[in-house]
Structures are given as C-alpha cells and as structure tokens.
Amino acid sequence: MERISIDEARHVARLARLDLADGELDKLTGELSDLLEHVEAIRRLDTAEVPPTAHPLPLSNVFRPDEVRPSLERAEVLAAAPATEADRFLVPRILGEAP
Amino acid sequence: MSLLDGGVAELAAAVRSRQVSAAEVLEEALARIEEAETELHCFNTVMLEAARAQAEAVDGAIAAGRDPGQLAGVPVALKDNMCTRGTPTTCSSKILQNWVPPYDGTVVRRLAEAGAVAVGKTNLDEFAMGSSTENSAFGPTRNPWDLGRVPGGSSGGSAAAVAAGLVPLSFGSDTGGSIRQPASFCGVVGVKPTYGLVSRYGLVAFASSLDQIGSFGATVADAALALEVAAGHDPLDSTSLDLPAPRLVEALGEGVEGLRVGVVDDFLAEVAPSCSLAAVAAAEALAAAGASCENVSIPEMLLGLPAYYIIAPAEASSNLARYDGVRYGLRVDGPDVETMNARTRAAGFGAEVRRRIMIGTYALSAGYYDAYYGQAQRARTILIRAFDAAYERFDVLVAPSTPSSAFAFGAKTEDPIEMYMSDLCTIPSNLSGHPAVSVPFALDSDGLPVGVQVLAPALGEPVMLRVAAALEAVAPPGVRGPVRPAASSSAVATGGGGGGRAGEGGGEVAGG
Numbered sequence: 001m002e003r004i005s006i007d008e009a010r011h012v013a014r015l016a017r018l019d020l021a022d023g024e025l026d027k028l029t030g031e032l033s034d035l036l037e038h039v040e041a042i043r044r045l046d047t048a049e050v051p052p053t054a055h056p057l058p059l060s061n062v063f064r065p066d067e068v069r070p071s072l073e074r075a076e077v078l079a080a081a082p083a084t085e086a087d088r089f090l091v092p093r094i095l096g097e098a099p
Numbered sequence: 100m101s102l103l104d105g106g107v108a109e110l111a112a113a114v115r116s117r118q119v120s121a122a123e124v125l126e127e128a129l130a131r132i133e134e135a136e137t138e139l140h141c142f143n144t145v146m147l148e149a150a151r152a153q154a155e156a157v158d159g160a161i162a163a164g165r166d167p168g169q170l171a172g173v174p175v176a177l178k179d180n181m182c183t184r185g186t187p188t189t190c191s192s193k194i195l196q197n198w199v200p201p202y203d204g205t206v207v208r209r210l211a212e213a214g215a216v217a218v219g220k221t222n223l224d225e226f227a228m229g230s231s232t233e234n235s236a237f238g239p240t241r242n243p244w245d246l247g248r249v250p251g252g253s254s255g256g257s258a259a260a261v262a263a264g265l266v267p268l269s270f271g272s273d274t275g276g277s278i279r280q281p282a283s284f285c286g287v288v289g290v291k292p293t294y295g296l297v298s299r300y301g302l303v304a305f306a307s308s309l310d311q312i313g314s315f316g317a318t319v320a321d322a323a324l325a326l327e328v329a330a331g332h333d334p335l336d337s338t339s340l341d342l343p344a345p346r347l348v349e350a351l352g353e354g355v356e357g358l359r360v361g362v363v364d365d366f367l368a369e370v371a372p373s374c375s376l377a378a379v380a381a382a383e384a385l386a387a388a389g390a391s392c393e394n395v396s397i398p399e400m401l402l403g404l405p406a407y408y409i410i411a412p413a414e415a416s417s418n419l420a421r422y423d424g425v426r427y428g429l430r431v432d433g434p435d436v437e438t439m440n441a442r443t444r445a446a447g448f449g450a451e452v453r454r455r456i457m458i459g460t461y462a463l464s465a466g467y468y469d470a471y472y473g474q475a476q477r478a479r480t481i482l483i484r485a486f487d488a489a490y491e492r493f494d495v496l497v498a499p500s501t502p503s504s505a506f507a508f509g510a511k512t513e514d515p516i517e518m519y520m521s522d523l524c525t526i527p528s529n530l531s532g533h534p535a536v537s538v539p540f541a542l543d544s545d546g547l548p549v550g551v552q553v554l555a556p557a558l559g560e561p562v563m564l565r566v567a568a569a570l571e572a573v574a575p576p577g578v579r580g581p582v583r584p585a586a587s588s589s590a591v592a593t594g595g596g597g598g599g600r601a602g603e604g605g606g607e608v609a610g611g
Binding site for chain 1: 198199201202294295307308334337338340402405406408409416420423424425426427428429430432433434435436437438439440441442444445448453454456457458460461464470471473474475476477478479480481483515516530531532533557
C-alpha cells in the first residue's frame, strides 16, 4: 500500500488545527504510514453485506420534555475562559488577513 | 487489621454503626497517601478540604439519625477525567492543567449521595490515551508491586491506589482496556460495565461510542458494590440505558454449577505464557467448580485491535476539537484565531494525543472516510455478530486480560504500535459494548500479578461477577493487593515522582 507524504501530513495537521514543527511532521508521517499498514486487514475485509455500527446501543433518538431548566452559572463558566469581554468569550481576529 | 483493609461493605457498616467515624477513616487514608505518594504518584490532586467536609457531613448525618448510604465514609479515588466541581480536572494534560469544572459528573454526585468520601483525582495517560500512564503530562504512576514498572493505563493511578491500599475503592474509565489492563498489572479487580449502564455525564470524552466508567476494588464484592452505586439511568446522558440499577452483590456467592464457559482460543497464542496459562488455569478451576468449559475459536476477535485504532482516534479527533483556547484551558496567543487555535493545541497536547488526533483526522478526511472509518464500523458489526454467535453457546467467555504482566518504564514508549498491542484482549468488549472484568489469578516468574478476564453479553454483569467471584475464591494466595510499595527487582526505574500543579481557573462542558 501507499505511504503517506509529508505534504499530506501537513494538510491533515492543518485540518486538525495543530501547529507542528517540520521535525515532528516528518516523524508523524512515518508513524501514520506504519499504523495504516497495521490496519490494512480492515481495508481488505469483504463488507458488501455488512452494515456499519456507530455505537453498540439499541437506541435511536432520545427525547426529553422541552422545558426551561437551570443551566451553569454564567460567571463561573466565563471565569474559566482565557479571555472575556462584556460577558463574552474574547478571541483574536476571525476575518481578514493577519497583520 | 485496619478497617481500610477489610471489605467495603464492612467498612461502611462500621461507619454507619458509629464503631468508627468517617473522619477517622479519612485521616487514615490520607496518612497512607501522604506516606506513599512520593514513590507512587497515584494522584494529581488530593482533595483535602473537600474530603474533610464530606466526611464531616457523613458523621453529622449519622449523629442526626439519618442514613448516609451504602458507602458511608468509604474513601474513594476518582480518575482525573471525571468532573469534580471546585476541584481541578486535568486529564493529566497541560491543556486542562488549571481547569476547575463548574459541575459534578453524575457518578461523582451519586458516590457523594451514597456517603462515599472522594479523596483525590488519580493520574492517567493524557486524555486516557495510553496503556502505562507514561503519557501523563505530570509524570507517570509507579506500580506498587515493583516501582520500576508501569501500573498499566490509562487508569493507572486508580489501579495503583487500590493496589497499595491507599483507598479501598476507585473509579476509572475504560475505552479499550483502561480499567482491566491496569487492574491486571496491579493485582486488583477492575470492571468495565455494559455500555450505557453507568452515566458518562461529566466524564471528559475520549471516544464516545466506547468510553465507559467502571470500578476498581481489592475484591469482586467491593468492585460490584461500587458499581451498584454508580449504575442506573441518567437523563443527562442520552446513551444511558433506561433501566433500574442492577443488583450485583447478592448473587455473587451462587457459584458456577451448570454454567457454560467458553475459553477464547484466539488470544492464547498471542500472549505471554504466564497470561495464557492463567486463563487456562481459570477455566480448569471453573470446571472443577461445576461449570462446563470448552475452548472456542472466535477469529473475529483479532479484528478488534485494527478496527479500534481507526474508530477511537476518529472519535477522539472530533471530541478533542473543543480544546481550542476559547472557552477554557490553555491559550497560546496568535495574530488570528486559527493561528491561536493551532498554537494552543500543539503546545497543550502531548505527543500521543497529537498522534491520535492526526490518525483520526486522516481517517475521517475526504477520500479516506469510507476506506478507513466506514470499513472499521463494518468490522465492528462483524465482531459483534461473532460475539452473539458465541453467546448462543456460552454464558460467559474467559480470556487473558493482557498480553504480558507489567512492563518496565520506557519499554514501549518508542514504538506506538507495540504499546497499542497492550489492549489486544480488552478492546473487543469495548467495540461490542459488552461487560468484562479482570480478576487477579496468578503470579508470573517475576512475582508480578496476572489477571484473567471474564466476558459476558450485554447486561450480563450478574453472571459475569458471579464467575469472577468463583475465580477469586480459588485463586492462589498472594496474587492480589494490597501490597506495600516494593523497590524494583529487575526493571530500570525512570521518571515517576511529583505531579505538583497549581489549581485555579478553567471550565468546559465535556462528556455524555
């Protein structure tokens, strides 16, 4: 089977929002390829007639009454955030180019 | 003998009848922790103030003529991925190092309501990803049987704390073996219940379709009693089974006469002789006690490991997306939000967590989803069907708990796949959602404990624990804790030691 390339690993790191140094990317590229080799047996299984299992419970949707209930204390929750302003979570710029 | 070293039910009865106070029991447990912690590092946080307040409340209730519950005054340790209001919950990760949850998990609340006294938060592999506690950001836990060896993982702190007699009960979580493998390495009983039996509300999520909270005890009876208290429907967890909590303790002594036991052949050739011999000896003991035992080949069991190492990282990569430096935990600043997210996550997650996020993200990414994740979900169906067929012929299955006994620090840290193999015999039960328990049953040639697993179909905890109790009754002497911490005999000691952290700030909504 194919080994993955460092460019693919860089793309996956970007998707996962991980700012990895080139040295670690290089190491992970090899480890990822090794693992994919290890799970190759799964790819080769004949599963044409087999439905997937997402979770082991015989449950479909679980509903509860739509009623107002107490929630977490706003001050307590905000106190845990790295930065807040005016009762909101504060983040760096989202739109436009970085300065 | 101290009441701490007897049974949990006996300890609670002594507290309820005022033979001893909850405060006295707690102080003895705290003294043991104080003495052993430098060597073992079982705990990330010891909850001195909260524990003393809870013990006082239990004693107050008894003095006022109220019944504080079936775990009155029993000190318990909680894995540090179970949310405790006002006490840091770190998952042994730098990214949650200073996080203090604004709520209690359901199991934490149920234990308190039953009169138990939570004494501390135990060390784990970061976000429960690992089999040795070597992936903790705060240093590993050491195995009390041999300080040069790992206690197993990821619930290594919880297993070692019971094995060293610091607390009579503890709780952990089991996603691929994280209760049963350390239980086997530490010579204690560890139960992974049926998926959905115990609420996951307030358990920091790793792989949501596999995660399950369970108990550790020195005996089957202790672990079963703990599970009775923790189990039961919880509207706050939509995957919680809407059933009454099971009665587990009362049937423990009923024996195994007439039970049909299958010994899973497929693992015997894959594990160390000490581990396969223990499983075979367990089957012989059950046959001698009146069960009918037969070897059974279930080759689909060996699909478990590769399917797991796609499914668990895939679910983890999604669950751990929430650690983005916005609402709680660590933030490393950047000029824009994406750079901030990526710097925070690279700095806050350890190497194994980064590796699994990469695997999972790859397996879920466009073009690969069907080939890996979809295919692994189908392998999961094939495995479940094989279990179902086996349970038409057998009431329970017996298998090794682990491929080896406790290994030395550093023995598997250079090769991730070698480390992943540690979960070979435990993973199938997580994929199927079935219960399984590891019971100490032998010692290997180094004098280290070796556990045996009993597996049962969904909600088969009563028969599974009955079989486990029967094995415990005939296990050779000296195979189980508590033990006093012992210096290394052969392994090279590295790492270990202090996990000191300041605890303040932080917040997240996790689990369930």
